[in-house]
Amino acid sequence: MEGPFGSDQVTLNPEDAHCNSSATSPETTGSSSQHVAKLRKMLFRTMLIGVDDGRYFLGLFHCIDKQGNILLQDAVEYRSARHSSSPPTEQRTLGLILIPAACRSSCHIDCSFEESMSLLSLDK
Numbered sequence: 001m002e003g004p005f006g007s008d009q010v011t012l013n014p015e016d017a018h019c020n021s022s023a024t025s026p027e028t029t030g031s032s033s034q035h036v037a038k039l040r041k042m043l044f045r046t047m048l049i050g051v052d053d054g055r056y057f058l059g060l061f062h063c064i065d066k067q068g069n070i071l072l073q074d075a076v077e078y079r080s081a082r083h084s085s086s087p088p089t090e091q092r093t094l095g096l097i098l099i100p101a102a103c104r105s106s107c108h109i110d111c112s113f114e115e116s117m118s119l120l121s122l123d124k
Helices: 031-042 113-123
Strands: 046-051 056-064 070-080 089-099 104-109
Touching: 031 113, 046 070, 056 089
Parallel strands: none
Antiparallel strands: 046 056, 046 104, 056 070, 070 089
16 A cells, blocks of 8 residues: 555664664674664654554654564554544544554655665665
């Protein structure tokens, strides 16, 4: 399904970054620090995350932990309204939320095509 960000989808690799930014020092070398640097570029960008039950969450990317759980800041939940025909979707403001990796079905980030292609290399 195509969301408000088009069809660009970014896959996040949780083994390479987590919420504790102090764990990555300038002395750290290797691919792990490169992945962390790419994830830092995604901070506070608008992200749309779909979950298995059909809901979508739109918010600012705050962090990802080693298990792949994502924190969204200023999040809004969108779900289809089955009981009413007037509004196609219902929304409610949630604030700071954690979306478990096991529930996530899609993940889109608001960025240019070039940035999206660069970020896709995170899973290599």
